[in-house]
Amino acid sequence: MDRRHLLKNSLALGGLVSLGARTTTAQTPRVPLMDRPFNLAPIRAHVDRIYDIKCCIRPFRTKGPRLDVEQIGDAMVVHNYGHSGAGWSLSWGSADMQVQKAMSRSPKKIAVIGCGIIGLTSALMAQRAGAEVTIYTKELLQRTRSVRANGSWTPASHMALASDAPANLGDIWERMTRISWKNLRPYIGMAGNPLAFADHYYLSDMPFDAPRPPPPPGPVPIPEYYELGDRIGDITPKLQVLTPEIHPFPVKYARRTTRLFFNFSEYGHLLVSDFFAAGGKIVMRDFHSPGELAQLPEKVIINCPGYAAHDWWKDKAMVPHRGQTEWLIPQPEVNYGLTYRNIEALSKSDGIMMIDTGIPGALPKGYGNSNEVPDRAEAEAAVRVMEELYSRFPANPV
Template structure:
């Protein structure tokens, strides 16, 4: 069950990364926030320093809920003719929208280009819509985005912000058929993200994280998840990420053995603003408009459209294959000195620049749940759990 929880929230790439021998060469200690170490854990005389998180409920600045668009067979990336329009669908990426966006949108663009058009319409302004539009511009097309909402008011902005390319991407039954396409998308996206490292505002950066096992000896194994078995593709891209290292007691501030992993993180606020700015500076147009039926698309001047409406495609195209998976995060006041992620039983923390994201989760209740009502008590309980973890950590 511990592996399942970690897999569902952080993606299979982290969950099954190979574990090296116990590494005790560097003792890791907790340091006061005022020291403000650099973005990577600082090594000084063999000591890696971790700043404490100020885990207090009165530091919650917002609670955000979204629905991940899961499709058992994987995302829909295919072409369809509707009336006098060619629609290229690019939606249904589960918890991997940001992670796979460049690779998925590359496939969608190639389909759109096969129609021979020079003007393209993109429906949606989230992760998939923005990357589709930018790639089309770079290919020489004139592009217009149509969207009912713009960042920050799109579901993509409520994601946790970790590179988790196989998070709820398909179910295990469809994994073999989908594997090659997934790997192409993952590797294409990874290469694009590497080209963005070091840009102003750090839209993309690498961080370390620590996975804390359950030390309560609770009977979690008796809990049965209501989610399906998801496709696991981690072996296909094992060469792209560093190995996970098991650190014994005494080598970290934590009172138990932990697994240290390294992962890419999206500072989504900065990243989305950069994508929007790049699109508009290149002459892209954005029209705010909501579509309630596919026939309304016939009114648009573009002959070819990319449909990147995410979960919205369920209603717009009556696609009942999209299953909503509810997710809720709380955002704490930013702490620039906190540069590490945490994964603990039923809890994840992501140290984004716009705030520390605290995510609580359970085995049941999220799958096929479209409720967007925030539940503050869940987030407050998660922050208190995080406070307990901080209290258990040894200071220098």
């Protein structure tokens, strides 16, 4: 049996069967056998398998994350919010930088405001630096906006507007990103997969660089984001081009990379357990004005309210950026993600997550929108895109 037969049989054995049109040898990039996709189980994309729809606002800040220090009464407030579509990714790096500022006063006790991913990692970092930490929060992690995200390693997602960002944002961002990457490392390979890697396929019926019609003009100008450049190429797997004879998907054009992602339940549970194990306390509290922070017994405070800073801190640089994810019944046998016609799908421990990422070049989907009511029609439309893709496979593959 030659190599090609071996490959074909592996794909047929319980996985997707390649349907693609044949390309000429001249067009076929060299993809070594070790890089070829084997045994990809299909996603069961049907609207009746949607078991949850989550919707929330990204804490997008036109100036980039707020990381300055402010004095309120006799309390030092270290801000740590506005991480936009990258809070899960940047949390450890941002926490490390802000805890160093907080520890400059050598406090015995530190208060952290907020129990989203930014608050939790700030609290854990402060404990690691030797402080006794109390989190004051309106909601526990399970009810925060954080757990309504996509949850992939996307450190550069919508960081700031080019017009508003400070000149050194790129350097700060790179530092945050690299510290985060190092701090995420110990969670990889743990029982329950709090963090995991998965191959991600980008699929298209037309060439990826085919010209697209310009988006119709809308009431809101299309934002020009701050350019971060290729600063973390050394820790980012490259995109591979896969031709139809190599990949099994029923489309002409495919690319693949490998991405890190967060399983919220397992990772969140670990972080909260670690916080309590290190003696941390949580106090349920709803603040209404910054001045209330001066009443806390702790005089060093790390402030992590996320998008709520828009109203609570009257931070007008915060722009709402709505996002919605739909969740289909988990399929542990699916071990990859894919993006097709702006819909991203990712197999996580608690379900197949789908999200409409919007048309490239147009106003980002949900930009300027603060509506957090789940939209069932949007969820079904996303699932139907994937349903149509998978229905192109033969019903009885041989």
